[in-house]
Amino acid sequence: MRCLLLLPVAFVSLSVLSAGSAVAQSKPIANTKARNLFEKAKEQAKDRNFDKALETLTQLNEKFPSLGEPYVLKGSLLKAMGENRGAFEAYRSGLSKMPVDPARSLDYYTLGDLAMSFGDYATAGDNYRRYIKTAPKGQRFVFRAQRQLLNCDYAVKAMANPVGVTPERLGEPLNTFRFQYFPALTADNRFLLYTARPTAQSDEDLYISKQNKDGSLGQPVPISTAINTPYNEGAGTISGDGKTLVFASCDRPNAVGNCDLYISRRTGNNWSKPQNLGRNVNSVEWDSQPTLSADGRTLYFTSTRRGGKGQEDIYVTTLQPDGTWSLARNLGEPVNTPGKDMAPFIHASGTTLYYVTDGLVGMGGLDVYRCELQGSGTSSKWSDPQNLGYPLNTFENEASLFISSDNRRGFCSRSRAAEPGTKSERERPVELFAFEVPPPVKARETSTYTQGRVFDAMTKKPIKADVQLYDLLTDELTQFVTSDPEEGDYTVVLNEGRQYAMYAAADKYLMKSLSFDYSDKRSFDPLTLDIYLEPLRAGRSIVLNNLFFDTNQFDLKPKSRTELNRLIQFMRQYQEVAVEISGHTDDVGADADNMTLSQNRARSVYNYLVEHGVKATRLRYKGYGETKPLGANDTEQHRQQNRRIEFRIL
Numbered sequence: 001m002r003c004l005l006l007l008p009v010a011f012v013s014l015s016v017l018s019a020g021s022a023v024a025q026s027k028p029i030a031n032t033k034a035r036n037l038f039e040k041a042k043e044q045a046k047d048r049n050f051d052k053a054l055e056t057l058t059q060l061n062e063k064f065p066s067l068g069e070p071y072v073l074k075g076s077l078l079k080a081m082g083e084n085r086g087a088f089e090a091y092r093s094g095l096s097k098m099p100v101d102p103a104r105s106l107d108y109y110t111l112g113d114l115a116m117s118f119g120d121y122a123t124a125g126d127n128y129r130r131y132i133k134t135a136p137k138g139q140r141f142v143f144r145a146q147r148q149l150l151n152c153d154y155a156v157k158a159m160a161n162p163v164g165v166t167p168e169r170l171g172e173p174l175n176t177f178r179f180q181y182f183p184a185l186t187a188d189n190r191f192l193l194y195t196a197r198p199t200a201q202s203d204e205d206l207y208i209s210k211q212n213k214d215g216s217l218g219q220p221v222p223i224s225t226a227i228n229t230p231y232n233e234g235a236g237t238i239s240g241d242g243k244t245l246v247f248a249s250c251d252r253p254n255a256v257g258n259c260d261l262y263i264s265r266r267t268g269n270n271w272s273k274p275q276n277l278g279r280n281v282n283s284v285e286w287d288s289q290p291t292l293s294a295d296g297r298t299l300y301f302t303s304t305r306r307g308g309k310g311q312e313d314i315y316v317t318t319l320q321p322d323g324t325w326s327l328a329r330n331l332g333e334p335v336n337t338p339g340k341d342m343a344p345f346i347h348a349s350g351t352t353l354y355y356v357t358d359g360l361v362g363m364g365g366l367d368v369y370r371c372e373l374q375g376s377g378t379s380s381k382w383s384d385p386q387n388l389g390y391p392l393n394t395f396e397n398e399a400s401l402f403i404s405s406d407n408r409r410g411f412c413s414r415s416r417a418a419e420p421g422t423k424s425e426r427e428r429p430v431e432l433f434a435f436e437v438p439p440p441v442k443a444r445e446t447s448t449y450t451q452g453r454v455f456d457a458m459t460k461k462p463i464k465a466d467v468q469l470y471d472l473l474t475d476e477l478t479q480f481v482t483s484d485p486e487e488g489d490y491t492v493v494l495n496e497g498r499q500y501a502m503y504a505a506a507d508k509y510l511m512k513s514l515s516f517d518y519s520d521k522r523s524f525d526p527l528t529l530d531i532y533l534e535p536l537r538a539g540r541s542i543v544l545n546n547l548f549f550d551t552n553q554f555d556l557k558p559k560s561r562t563e564l565n566r567l568i569q570f571m572r573q574y575q576e577v578a579v580e581i582s583g584h585t586d587d588v589g590a591d592a593d594n595m596t597l598s599q600n601r602a603r604s605v606y607n608y609l610v611e612h613g614v615k616a617t618r619l620r621y622k623g624y625g626e627t628k629p630l631g632a633n634d635t636e637q638h639r640q641q642n643r644r645i646e647f648r649i650l
Contacts, residue, residue: 034064041073050077068097072107079110088114092123102134109141116148116364119395124364125152151364154387155395158363163389164438167412169431173219174209178202179430181413187240187294187348187405187449187493188526192217194413195234200427204234206247224271227264235289239296240348240405240449241481241491245271246299248288256282261290261301268486280327281317291345294405294447294493295479299325300344300353309336314344314355334384335371342366348405349495350478352443353382356398362387366397368412372444376474388441399430403437405447405493410437445495450516450527453488454504457532462488465506465533472499472546472559496524501546501562509533510649511570513563515545536574541582541648547605552589554600556608564608567647571614581605582646583623586639591625599623605645620650 029035037060044053054077060070071094079087091111095104108131115124128145135142169175179197186193192209205228207220222228223236227245236247243266250259260282262274276282283305290301297319302312313336317328330336339359346353351373356366369385387393392401392412402411416429454465462483467490469479483490483504494500499519505511512531518524534540546563547556556564571577583598602621610616626633629642 029067029069031064034060034067034070037063038067038070038073041070045073045077050081053077066097068094070094071097072104075110075114079114084114084117088118088120095127100130100134102136105131105134105136105139106141108134109145112145112148116151116395119155119364121152121155121364121395125149128152147361148364150361154361155363155390158387158390158393161389162391163440164392165435166391167410167414167433167435169433170217174217175431176220180207180432181430182235182289182343182400183402183411183413183432184237184291184345185402185404185411186238186242187447187491188242188451189404189406189409191238191242192411193223193236193238193245194220194432195236196220203230204232206233206236206245224264226271226273232259237290237292237299239292239481240294240493241296241451241489242266243481243484244292244296246277246290246292247274248290249274252276257284257287259286259288261287261299267484277317277325280325289343289400293346293350294348295481297480298346298350300331300346301328302342302344303328309333310338310340310359312340312342314341331382335382340366343400345400345402347403347443347445348447348493349443349445351445351495352403354388354401354403355385356400357385358397360385360387363390363393364395366399367393368398368401370441370443376476392435392441403441403443405449407437407442407446410435410441445497446524447493447495448524448526449491449493450502450529451489451491452528452530454483454490454506454531454533455488456509457534460532462486463506463509463533464488465490465504465509465531467492467531468503468505469494470501470503470562472501472562475559475562475565494518499559501566503566504531504533505570506533508536510536510540510542510647511566513542513545513566536577536649538649541646544605544645544647547645549601549604552597554597554604556604564605564612567605567609568612568614571609571618578618578650579620580648580650581609581619581621582648583621584628584642584644584646585626586629586642587626587633588639595623595625597623598625601645 029038037056041053041056044056054074057070057074071090075087075090075094078090091114095107095111108127112124112127112131128149131145132142177196177198178200180194183192183194190211194207195204196207197204206223208223209217209220212218227233231252232250233247236245238245245264246261248259249262256279261277263277264271264274283303285304287301287303290299292299300314300316303315304312308330314331315328316331317325320326337357337359339357341355341357341359344353344355352370354368354370356368358366368388370388371382371385373380374383375381396415399413412433413430414433416431454463456463464485465483467481467483468477469492471478479492481490481492494516496518500516502514503511512533544563547560581602583602585594585598602623606619606621609619631638631641633639633642
């Protein structure tokens with residue numbers, strides 16, 4: 001089984017003498033007593049009696065502190081045992097006592113890696129350069145050493161020019177487990193989802209922390225007995241409305257691979273039995289670390305399947321109209337690299353992707369990068385990834401990152417500093433941190449949300465309805481959610497700087513047309529909006545809020561096509577329905593002019609529908625001028641409401 005958690009794990013070599021290959025090639029130690037002790041330590045190491053060998057080498061260090069060879073062998077042993085801090089100090093001490101020697105090239109490389117793992121970029125750079133200078137021609141680590149030198153240079157500059165402030169550890173009641181990681185928020189910031197393990201021996205489970213009234217996060221609780229099982233469940237992602245959950249689980253019966261992705265949906269307060277996402281998504285290899293778009297219909301994840309750019313790559317799949325997921329495809333360049341590309345996070349806006357990789361120049365390990373989606377539809381592509389800089393990236397391997405929909409707060413997980421007696425990087429606790437998001441780290445577009453409930457306008461009972469959001473500039477469907485069939489609640493994410501048409505529709509109901517104009521980036525706060533759908537009966541009508549005309553003109557503007565196409569869909573769905581298209585104005589201007597204008601605008605809608613296949617016998621149009629206002633014409637806002645086109649069932 002491959003653990004879902006990605007911690008910085010040191011490479012452990014059992015061939016302890018191979019790392020210090022020059023031990024056998026170095027000149028004999030002149031002092032007889034020192035030489036005998038050194039040979040004794042080597043024999044003890046060969047016999048795998050590491051503790052005894054370390055005792056002997058410590059004696060050598062104390063009695064003959066000027067000798068470098070014992071320190072290097074000691075470093076090799078400590079590294080094999082996972083005690084990297086001691087190994088680093090031993091290698092550094094030993095190599096500083098000896099002249100530069102080509103026979104020591106691998107030792108320089110090893111010290112460079114150890115120094116890099118502790119953020120000592122000066123020592124790392126010096127030893128990578130020594131390795132490159134002394135390594136035999138064609139040595140396989142030369143390219144990596146050259147790459148690490150670039151990382152050293154980048155890291156020094158990044159630390160001199162920090163971006164934002166250092167993330168702060170979240171206090172109680174969070175971080176009460178030994179390990180907690182992969183944080184994810186719902187769009188309204190009400191629920192924090194994360195993976196936790198009480199001890200190093202525990203399996204992984206998913207936990208939820210609910211936001212308190214004061215904005216703090218409450219006591220974490222297991223997400224559901226339907227989700228958490230004796231198997232590992234971790235690296236979860238949740239849709240913006242908190243109703244769709246995708247998570248990774250390992251070694252389950254009838255799985256596709258050793259770790260697969262599973263999906264569960266929430267109705268009311270109950271989560272459904274998780275379902276394997278199947279072979280279009282999962283492979284026979286390791287699939288994990290999912291991240292969902294806000295509407296839960298696009299899924300990014302990490303996989304080690306064959307055919308990628310590196311060992312781990314990022315893939316994407318989308319939910320199809322028939323409820324199946326498309327065949328997962330590799331995101332390709334520039335996102336994926338020959339290195340490790342993992343832990344994707346797609347911001348609620350859908351336009352900025354964050355992920356960790358060691359395949360690009362950074363701080364030396366796995367760093368977090370961001371890239372932006374450019375263009376729309378099939379022509380869209382990702383921009384070149386940009387490193388988030390220091391202190392969000394450090395010499396440690398970064399695990400994951402989450403940015404709230406409003407671009408204000410970020411979350412990440414980090415390993416705590418090694419405690420005394422810790423012998424393995426895997427034993428280091430992992431905790432949740434939060435930070436204020438600095439401008440260069442923010443997603444390209446800030447998001448907010450509208451949420452509420454959908455009701456039957458007659459019975460006032462909650463109903464299940466499709467809620468769709470369209471970008472009026474591109475006529476692109478950007479969000480598609482379904483209101484809860486028990487509670488009627490829905491959440492839709494909107495991006496700053498855009499103009500949207502939103503539609504709520506249910507079977508045998510008139511659709512509801514709503515408009516959100518954030519193109520001028522004015523007030524951009526969350527909105528609570530309950531929706532009442534009228535049953536499909538004669539006499540019922542709706543206002544078409546996304547039809548646009550220039551002042552005193554009746555030609556439909558191009559951004560009206562979203563609304564017009566929805567009307568065509570409606571008429572095709574309900575073939576027996578006949579409607580009247582009614583034009584209305586405010587009281588500004590002459591009565592006769594207003595009557596003519598309202599008639600012409602209604603006719604423009606009628607003509608569009610007929611031209612696009614709706615039978616004229618099912619339609620009629622009429623202008624009412626200013627005779628049927630919805631309210632008083634006493635303010636511009638009220639006059640705007642009176643200027644409208646209605647769609648009435650005959």
